[in-house]
Amino acid sequence: MKVVKNPKELMKILRKEKRSIGFVPTMGALHEGHLSLIRQSCKENEITVVSIFVNPTQFLPGEDFSRYPRKYEADKKICELAGVDYLFMPSVEDIYQKDEVLVKAPKIKGYILEGYNRPGHFDGVLQIVNKLLNIVKPTRAYFGKKDAQQLYLIEKMVENFYMDVEIVPCDIVRESDGLAMSSRNVYLSEEERKRALLLSKSLKRAGKLIMQGEKDVEKIREEMFKVLEKVEIEYIEVVNKNLDKIKSVEKGNSIILVAAKVGNTRFIDNLWI
Known part of the structure; x- marks a missing residue:
């Protein structure tokens, strides 16, 4: 497994690939739910890329960005054992610049449910997913059904922007007592x-x-x-x-x-x- 931190370096590597690429974007602190996505990607593609990036733009003021679990060394080992080919771990400075062109969530479906009390949350989600999909250019990208509204909006973004990627929805994975993994x-x-x-x-x-x-x-x-x-x-x-x-x-x-x-x-x- 190769760990890559620079977006342009990863782009250079992957543009040379002729094989199918599966992509699993995560914020790290990996658990069995993430592993289920990684396994499906490994099964359905010749190469699997996983990203770990705690995205600041999807956290609202007062939310848990600073204390969100970060377990980078453990995550590296998990990805290596799971058969990941490339682990992408950029810094915030690698991903975001000042005065950026923005991707905005739709005015209705982006501001109901999760977006109602978290206005702007999905702007940040779509901004980072758009960036990651453009960096990796995967054949297929894997997202969990637990974030149902996020999944819907990502599918709409791919459709609206004519992006050449298949979005693969994956079932919720639960703990033995029924708690959804998070x-x-x-x-x-x-x-x-x-x-x-x-x-x-x-x-x-x-x-x-x-x-x-x-x-x-x-x-x-x-x-x-x-x-x-x-x-x-x-x-x-x-x-x-x-x-x-x-x-x-x-x-x-x-x-x-x-x-x-x-x-x-x-x-x-x-x-x-």
Whole structure:
């Protein structure tokens, strides 16, 4: 595995490649969820590139940019053992310049759900993903379904900008107790972890109701609110795959989304129906 820090150096290396390139962009503190993306990339491509970059532009003032987990040496070892060919680890100075041309999130779909209380968050997400895709020029890029709105917006950016890359959505990976894997799980105390499990439990309750024939969104949300009484709920929404609110669940075209704070840590989870 070759570690590359300079964007232009990586571009020079990869432009010489004639083989298919899979790309997994991450912010590091790698866990089994990231590994599932890396394994899929290794399986479907001849070369796999992983990036580790904690992107400052997607954090709002007061969020956890400074304390976001950074485990660079461990991450290097994980990538090497997983069969990654190139690990891209740029600095902020390598990636961002003063007075940049900006990529902006759409005015509606970028400011609902995750974007409602975090205005500008998706501007930063799309800015960095656009840069990384242009640096790597992958055949395929892999993103987790846990960040459902992010995935949707990246797919729209690729479509709107006519970018030559296949975006591959990957299923959520969970801990043995059902908690969706996240680099932020390390923040949790034992008691907080028990409360964080309520997110996945609320989604299980919703899934069970749907399996029993319930399609009314308000009834499903009511039951989820009951499960989540002990956490600080930010939103529970049921949308179609275009992120439009719906009144009735449509199998194959619905996503149930939940966001909540447990202690000082904010979590999201979802269920694709």
